[in-house]
Every structure is written in C-alpha cells, then in structure tokens.
Amino acid sequence: MNILAIDPGSTSTKVGVRRAGKLVKASIEHPRSEMEGFHAVMEQLDYRMEHLLRYLHETGADQVRWDAVVGRGGLVRPVPSGVYLVEEPLLRDLIRGVSGEHAANLGGVMAHAVAARQGVPAYVVDPPVIDEMWPVARLSGMAGIERRSMFHALNQKAVAREVARELGKTYQELNLIVAHLGGGITVGAHRKGQVVDVNNGLNGDGPFSPERTGGLPVVGVLQLVEQGAFSTEQLKSIVARKGGVFSYLGTVDLREAEQSARDGDGWAALVLEAMVYQIAKEIGALAAALAGEVDGIVLTGGLAFSATVVAGVRRRVEFIAPLFVRPGEFEIEALIDGALRALTGAEAARRYQGGAHEDRT
Structure with a gap:
C-alpha cells in the first residue's frame, strides 16, 4: 500500500513516503528565523503545505495514488491510544488547540488536506494526549x-x-x-x-x-x-x-x-x-x-x-x-505502521468525538 506520513516539528516537517513496499524518509527544514515570524502554530499551515507540496513534486511523489495519508497527532482532548480518522470534530480541535499549541497540531490538518485531493482517508496515530493513567x-x-x-x-x-x-x-x-x-x-x-x-x-x-x-x-x-x-x-x-x-x-x-x-x-x-x-x-x-x-x-x-x-x-x-x-525517533515508522493496521483491518480506526470515550468504526 502507498502511504504518505507527515510529522511536523518545531523547525522541520518530516516526511515518509511508502510505496512499493519501500519507505523513504526526509526532513524539510524550516529556519528558526522564518518560524519566529508566525505568532500561532496554525499560521504556519500555508507555509508548511507549500514546502510539503514542493517536496512531493520534486521527488515525483505527487504522482502517487495514496491509499491513506497519516499525520502526527496533536493536542486534542484526552483520548485512548489508537488510530483516528481525521474528520470534522478532530480537525476543529486541532485547529483550536484545545489542549495547547504545538507543531504536532498541524499533522492531522496537513494529512487531511493532502488526502482530500484524492478522496482517501487521513489518520493520526497515538496523539500526545493519550490518557491511560491510573x-x-x-x-x-x-x-x-x-x-x-x-x-x-x-x-x-x-x-x-x-x-x-x-x-x-x-x-x-x-x-x-x-x-x-x-x-x-x-x-x-x-x-x-x-x-x-x-x-x-x-x-x-x-x-x-x-x-x-x-x-x-x-x-x-x-x-x-x-x-x-x-x-x-x-x-x-x-x-x-x-x-x-x-x-x-x-x-x-x-x-x-x-x-x-x-x-x-x-x-x-x-x-x-x-x-x-x-x-x-x-x-x-x-x-x-x-x-x-x-x-x-x-x-x-x-x-x-x-x-x-x-x-x-x-x-x-x-x-x-x-x-x-x-x-532517535521512530515516529514516521510508527505513523506508517498505524495507517497499515487501520487499512488492513488489523486495528479498527477510531472516530474522535472530543472526549475520552471514542467510538470505533
């Protein structure tokens, strides 16, 4: 399966392209001087999307038919561990930053934007607000x-x-x-x-x-x-x-x-x-x-x-x-693995409702 993974960090956007069973990873660097010009994380969306689409075009990945696009999960409301479909409730809380501002909030939004171009599912996996605490x-x-x-x-x-x-x-x-x-x-x-x-x-x-x-x-x-x-x-x-x-x-x-x-x-x-x-x-x-x-x-x-x-x-x-x-970090691999689990049925994707008790599809 062909899967695109997007992992925004404070001064970079890491990208993983899985096609024909092979994974190619890259990091699009964003100079700190440029990032300091944005007053809020969501103000960076167009800037990051421009750099991402340019990378996909330069590598020929924009011609790939994706089975899914997966992004790093952001600071939404507390949720159980799992793979989540990016739908309106999740998008809304990512954009609002209901649990705080972080570059990770852009992951699901960017994944949804790319996936919507081809009508394929967008996911996030194990967001930072997983809550399984005693x-x-x-x-x-x-x-x-x-x-x-x-x-x-x-x-x-x-x-x-x-x-x-x-x-x-x-x-x-x-x-x-x-x-x-x-x-x-x-x-x-x-x-x-x-x-x-x-x-x-x-x-x-x-x-x-x-x-x-x-x-x-x-x-x-x-x-x-x-x-x-x-x-x-x-x-x-x-x-x-x-x-x-x-x-x-x-x-x-x-x-x-x-x-x-x-x-x-x-x-x-x-x-x-x-x-x-x-x-x-x-x-x-x-x-x-x-x-x-x-x-x-x-x-x-x-x-x-x-x-x-x-x-x-x-x-x-x-x-x-x-x-x-x-x-090091294995976030790209984890995102790809999560999307594969959802696509193959090994794990049922969850639907985010804005609370700790989420329904499964």
Whole structure:
C-alpha cells in the first residue's frame, strides 16, 4: 500500500513516503528565523503545505495514488491510544488547540488536506494526549489541579512494541519504563500495554531537559510572580522553551554543553549531571509505581545518542531491570505502521468525538 506520513516539528516537517513496499524518509527544514515570524502554530499551515507540496513534486511523489495519508497527532482532548480518522470534530480541535499549541497540531490538518485531493482517508496515530493513567496517578496534591497525561506517546509506544518483539513477547505482556529524551523529556510506566503514569513534559512536570524546566518549587515560582520578574505568559514560555539546560548554560544543544564540560567547565558538568540525575529519579519513581515489576527500561529520543547521558542513567537504574537503548525517533515508522493496521483491518480506526470515550468504526 502507498502511504504518505507527515510529522511536523518545531523547525522541520518530516516526511515518509511508502510505496512499493519501500519507505523513504526526509526532513524539510524550516529556519528558526522564518518560524519566529508566525505568532500561532496554525499560521504556519500555508507555509508548511507549500514546502510539503514542493517536496512531493520534486521527488515525483505527487504522482502517487495514496491509499491513506497519516499525520502526527496533536493536542486534542484526552483520548485512548489508537488510530483516528481525521474528520470534522478532530480537525476543529486541532485547529483550536484545545489542549495547547504545538507543531504536532498541524499533522492531522496537513494529512487531511493532502488526502482530500484524492478522496482517501487521513489518520493520526497515538496523539500526545493519550490518557491511560491510573486514577491514583491523577491526584496532584491540590484539589482542582489534576495531573494530565501529555507525552511523546507515538515514539514511546513504538519503541515499547519493538523491545517487546525483541524479547519474544507482546507489548501487552510486559511492564516497561520508557524514557523519551529530547528537547522535552517524558518518562512513562507502560503496564501491560497501557501508560498508567507519565510526567507531562510540556507543561512543567518531571525532569528538566535541554529546553524545559520540568517540575519547579512552586513557592519559588510564586515569588517571581510577586516580584514582577516575569508575566505569566513569559513564565509559560520559559517552562516550555527557555528552561532547563538553556536557562543555566544559554544553549539547547547538548553537544555544546558536553564539550564545555570536557573543556573543564565545572558548572556545565554539574548541569548535565543534574539532568541525568533527575531522569534516573523519574525512572526510579515509576519502578516504585509498578511495585518493582519491571521487565525493561528503554531510553529513546535524540539525547539517547549521548554516551554521557546513557552511561549516567545506566549507572543509576540498571539495578532495576535490563536497559535497552533506542536512540532517535521512530515516529514516521510508527505513523506508517498505524495507517497499515487501520487499512488492513488489523486495528479498527477510531472516530474522535472530543472526549475520552471514542467510538470505533
């Protein structure tokens, strides 16, 4: 089957073209200087579509008859894991950004636009708002504020399934802790095929990352607001884009930070060690949440290419369970696989209704 996959990121649009059984991947880069000219994510739609259609034309892929087009899922309302048809309710919530603004919101909208040209189905797969959390994991410690499930669901579930196959098991047979280590960091407890607890890496929860603050001492944040140091909008930007390693070292490039540490910068070395320390603590906390019944720990995402990060985490957590390292992201492959499951009937596509209980087609 011929399938086009579209995966928008903050400064790129990754594309996967599957035809004649072969997958070709590419990344269309968008200079940060150009992206900063847009005030909202949906303002980028025409710009990204122009670049996508140009790529398809230049590679001859615009002549392909697609069986389906699949996009990265965005920040819609909490939903169960699965493959979703892109229809009006889903489009509406992607465009509105009902759970927040993120480049991923463009995935389903772009997939629908391309699919509509040929009258074929458009899908999204395992959006970041998958909610399979235990009730006990939702309580935050303050009535009126609930812990929310928002994480790198697509990649986490893809690598979890891969590790399960390597172990000769199904995903539903294992308990895994999966840590996606990238610009944002999310660590999920995968119990028998469901992510029963996970930190919200976008909105200030869990370990700090190259650009996100992770969890912060609440009183310290309130004091900054009282002092007028930052507006609430400025603080939101810091939490999501200008915190973590960037706030300490002025860079989100881990390679730069590691080079500074190798050159004798003790502060850079401490910042990196603290990030690794917090990642390991999060993994340890989820091991306790799973009552120690952990079949494996999986590190994935861009930071898993770092020998320093992997070695530091390994040293602190390998006593819990075997460690599997799957560096990089497998989102294009996961999108293609999800669309194939829906097209072949291996998995029934869901119809999004704007709530946690969705109907299957």
